Amino acid sequence: MSIRVEHVSKSFSAYPALGDVSLTMRDKEFVALLGPSGSGKTTLLRILAGLEVPETGKVWFGKRDVTADKPASRGIGFVFQHYALFGHMTVAENIAFGLAVMKRADRPSRDKIRKRVEELLALVQLAGLGARYPSQLSGGQRQRVALARALARNPRILLLDEPFGALDAKVRRELRDALRQIHDELGLTSIFVTHDQEEAFALADRVALLNHGRVEQFATPAEIEAEPVSDFVRSFLE
Amino acid sequence: MPSAIPSRSSPLPGFGLSLGITILWLSLIVLIPLSAVFVKSLSHGWGAFLAAAASPRALAAYKLSFGAAALAAAVNCIFGLLVAWVLVRYRFAGRRLLGALIDLPFALPTAVAGIALTALYADTGVIGRILVPAGLPIAYGPAGVVMALTFIGLPFVVRTVEPVLAQVSNEIEEAALTLGASRLQTFFRVILPTIAPALATGFALAFARGAGEYGSVIFIAGNMPFKSEIAPLLIVTQLEEYNYAGAAAIACVMLLISFAVLFLLNILQRWQERRFA
């Protein structure tokens, strides 16, 4: 699913978070939104998710104008920085949540849901942990559950907000590889926000560098390193 | 009074003194007096104890005290949740005043609450004037007891739920939103279960307070044995008849229920901590 962002801007009270941003992301691409805090990268991600409504501009998923669509009807999966797992539900119940709340007509049978949960647990390498509660899991495991939960409804687009921010270096690396592998396997279009340049360059096909609400450069890591277009980009690479 | 219990990890002074004062005062004021209840209640033997603690009149009183307390606590759970929700999540004119008012039953003397409620709900009162002719008398009967206990218990649910509700992170609700849940589904499947231990704690606190309540109830209750006599009143009546052992026996039953509720609260506390780390 390709994504097109056209002249999107957003401000919070007097604070301009995003100013006239336009980007096109290809189907099955893995894009990183990179920048310091306050650069607008999370705002852009949340607009893609439908968690924020832009003041100007449009967002297209494939041929559909989704600008006014609610998050649930956009076909996205969202992974939060602090996992946002439901503490009172088991891992399996968390993963099944998106399916359990579907309208009766669209909801798969209980059997199907159970199978799907097992599939996803295997995908994120947590097979057998379905009956545990989030409080019994490590940070890395929790993020895997969050990922599985976001994928339960077969989204075409996966959005991740600094997903590894709260984890230590070794776990980050493991999850990073797992994420890329899942992205490739499922043929997703993935957008993820980070302030870690090394991570962005290691994972992404293309990186968008944001500064003060504008996209300074949007290119492959190799291209950015070879020809940084501005002082900001240059200083970010150091 | 240096203590035999080691203070493991602190070089701060004053452990012995502060712990000593604490235990001494606690024993003198709370523990020893309470033990007197148990001792006195059995002073005439088991038979007399059971005769007093399980007499038909006492059983009727327990039914009223505990039943009304449970009902009042349940009502307060529903409306207390509503009030807490509105206080935590919305901004509106008068919100601060509303928040300050919640503690009124805490600060107002129970006897004052008692006569005020009676003034309202008796047949000459502002509300009673409408309800009594309509066949819904509240004052001078069990309904009055429930009304008084609802007043008394109101702050407990609100104050226990408020902080927990405030802590429910935006992220959790956004996650439910991205997964396709409607607002109603998010409330029942995500928010409510998250605050359930706090609700249960508020219920237990309101129940415990209501079961033993005296001052706010005796004016509005009617106080007729077997019909509208609460257990604490029965204790007072026994005392006035110099039946100390009988009074102590009923007090024992009330204390045991209180302790059971305390124990339950402890378990609830741990349930909350374990599941929502």
Add this chain to the structure above:
Amino acid sequence: MTAGLREPPLVKALLIAGAVGYVALMLLLPLGAVLDEAFKKGWQLWLAAVTEPDARASIKLTLLVAAIAVPLNTVFGVAAAWAIAKFDFRGKTSLVALIELPFSVSPVVSGLVFVLLFGAQGWFGPWLQDHDIGIIFALPGLVLATVFVTFPFVARQLIPLMSAQGRTDEEAALTLGASGWQTFWRVTLPNIRFGLLYGVLLCNARAMGEFGAVSVVSGHIRGETNTMPLQVEALYNDYDFVAAFAVASLLTLLAVFTLALKSALE
């Protein structure tokens, strides 16, 4: 706030109306009833009721009981919070639970325990009679019952507060050479002053307003062992409603004042 995390405006308005309506019905109306009944027959009768000798005696007695009980429980509360918040020891949670015990005990039972100890038929009854010491039906009994009932208030406020504040400030003071008492007065106390004030306020409000426990130990002797709440009951049982509500209005004023102060402290 995130779009979609808000309820539709109509639902929101209904919820607010429901909450406000509930609080108005359950709390504001009774408040209004007290003031309405107290001033029903005008200012002069109110003043007369409040300055009548028995009423005055009850006010004095209430103040006296509070003046003894509240400081005692404050000292206890501070000591308990110090021991619990600044140290680790086995049995800490049990201790906290025991401190909270009076909250779950019926006020009538709270009074009963002292009758059982010091009443005519109590454990110490005969000894007290021999020495002509009156506890029940006299001031000491009132104080004891009040102390029992208001026991946890200050401790309850301070324990979470001091626990959250941790030990680092005190440890820093120690390394700088302060003695234990100096640390307490100069470092700890200023940190907890608002929590302490609020705890004392609540303790005082409850001490002055306590009814059930005091009723049991009091003997209801007008002019001598009736605190204000007991005087309210006595007047009410005499069908002297205006006078009863007049005295009650003073207590109500105290309650509203306590609430306002609490609000200001936040």
